[in-house]
Amino acid sequence: MTTPSQIHWLDALVARLGRKFVIGVPMVFLLLVFALPFLVVFKISVSESDGVRFVDLLTWADGILQLKVRFSNYLYILFEDALYLEAYLSSIKYAALTTVICLAIGYPFAYFLARSPADIRPGLLMLVMLPFWTSFLLRVYAWKMLLADSGVFNNIALAMGLIDEPIKMMYTPFSLTLGMVYTYLPFMVLPLYANLVKMDIRLLEAARDLGATPWQAFWRITVPLSKGGIVAGALLVFIPCVGEFVIPELLGGPQTLMIGRVLWDEFFANNDWPMAASVAVVMVLLIIVPLALFNKYQAEQSAGGRA
C-alpha cells in the first residue's frame, strides 16, 4: 500500500481538492434544488399573498421588527373544509390498498422469477423492466381504452353475450386502484427479486431435511429472510402513491378523491399558491416517517455493500 507520506504534496493537494469537488458539486446542487425549495414552500405556506406577490415574513416598520406568520391555511385544511382531510385519508387508503395488492401479486411473481431456470432468467427480468422503460403516461392511458364503457373489455363481453349493457369500470375506485397497481407493480417486483435471487437455497434444503413442509419452509425461512425486499418494495410503492396525480386524473372519478389532485387544482385552477404550499407541507408530514424508513433502508443498502 502507498502511505500518505509517499504521495507527493502536490498530489495530496489535488486529491484533497478532488474530494471536496466530488462531494461539493452534487451537495450544492441538491441543497439548492431540493432542500432549499422545502424551506421556500414552508415560508410561502404561511405567507400572505396580495394576489401577485407574497408579503415578506419579516418587515421593519417604525423601528419594530415584525414577523408575520399566517397559519390560516393550515387551520382551514384541518378544521374548516372537510375536503382536505378526506382527500388525505382517501390518498392513504388507496396507497395502502395498492401496496397490499402489489405485494400479493408481486411476491409470488418475484419468487417464481427468482426460481426460474437460470438461462431464461435474464430474459424474463428484461420483460419486467421493459414496461418500466416505456412511457408510464401512455400505459396508464391504455387502461382507459380497455376499461371505458365502449372500451375493449365491454365490447368483447357484449359481443360474446356475457353482458347486456356495458359495466361501468372507468372513473371508479376500481379503475384507479387497477391503474396504480399496474404502474407500481415493477417497483415491488424488482427489489423483491433482487432479494430472493440472492437467498441461499441450502437453507430451504436444510429445513426440508429437518422435516418442514414446503409451506412451513416458505413462511418461516423465505419470508423472514426477504423482509428487506418487502419493506423496500412497499415503501417504493406506498410513498409515491400517496401523492400520485396522473393516474387519479386519468383513471379516477368523482368518488376517488386524491390529495395530489387537490394540490394540482389549488395551484393550476385556483391559482392559490399559499394554499397549494400548505397542502404540500401537510403531505410531506404524512409521508415523512415512511420516507425516513426508506432513506434508512437505502443507507443500509449502500453501507452493507460487499457481503
Added chain:
Amino acid sequence: MRNPAGERTSKVWLIGGFAFLYLPILTLIVLSFNASPLVTTWAGFSFKWYGELVRDTVIIEGFLLSLKIALMTATASVLLGTFAAVALTKFPRFTGRTFFSGMVNSPLVMPEVIIGLSLLLTLVSLQRLTEDLFGTGWPDRGTFTIWIGHTLLGMAYATVVITSRLREMNPQLEEAALDLGAKPWQVFFLVTLPLISQALASAWLLSFTLSLDDVVLSAFLSGPGSTTLPIAIFSRARLGLNPTVNAVATLTVLVVSIGVVAASLWMARLERKRAREMAAAMKT
C-alpha cells in the same frame, strides 16, 4: 426437488403477471392501426393516424423539445450521479453525509407534485429577487427550469445505478493501480471509469427515458410555449381517447424496445469480453 404442481403454479403466475404487464401495451399498438376515429371500435386496418401525426405540429414540436431536454437531462444526471455515487462509496465519512444521502435518495419516492411545486415556487422567488435587484428576472419558466427539475430526478436514479456498480467492483483493481504509482485521479479515469462504463450507459438511458416521459414536473416548470410531448399527450388523454395518442404510443414503444434490447445485448457482450480479459489478466 421436482414438484409438478408447484411448477405449474409458477408458470401460470408468471404468464399471468406478464399478460397483465403487456396487455395494455399490446392494446395500444393494435388500436393505433384502427381506421375508425372511435378508438375502440374496430373499422379496418389503416396507417391513417401515423399520417396525421406527421402534420401534427404540437406533437412534432413537443417531441423535439422533449428530446432536447432529455439529452441535456441524461448528461447532467450521469455527471452529477457519478459524483454523488463516488462520494457515497469512496468517502465513508464527511460532514453531512447522512443528510446528503437522504437528499439523493428522497426524490426516488417523493411525490412529484411536491417536488414540482416546491421547485417552481423557489424558481419564481428567485426570479422576483433578481428582478428587484437587477431589473430583469431570471430564470424564465421553460426549457431551463424543466431541465433542472428533470435532472434532480434523473440524478437520483443515476446515483442508485452507479453506486451499486461501484460497490460490486473489485477494490483490489484500484488498489493495484495506486500501488503501481498511479495518482488517484489517474486511477479514477483509467481504472474506475472504464469499469463502470456500463452502469454509466444504463444510468444515462434511464434518466433519458425518465425525462422523455415526465408530465408532472414539466407541467409545473414549463412556461408558455414550452409544451413537451408528455404535456401534449396528457392534455389530450385527459379529454378522452384520441387516435393520434395511440400512434405516438406505438412509435415510442417501438423505439424504446429496440433501444433497450439493443443496449442490453451490447452491454452483455461488453461484459463477456471484460470477463474474458479479466480472466486472462489474472492467469498471467
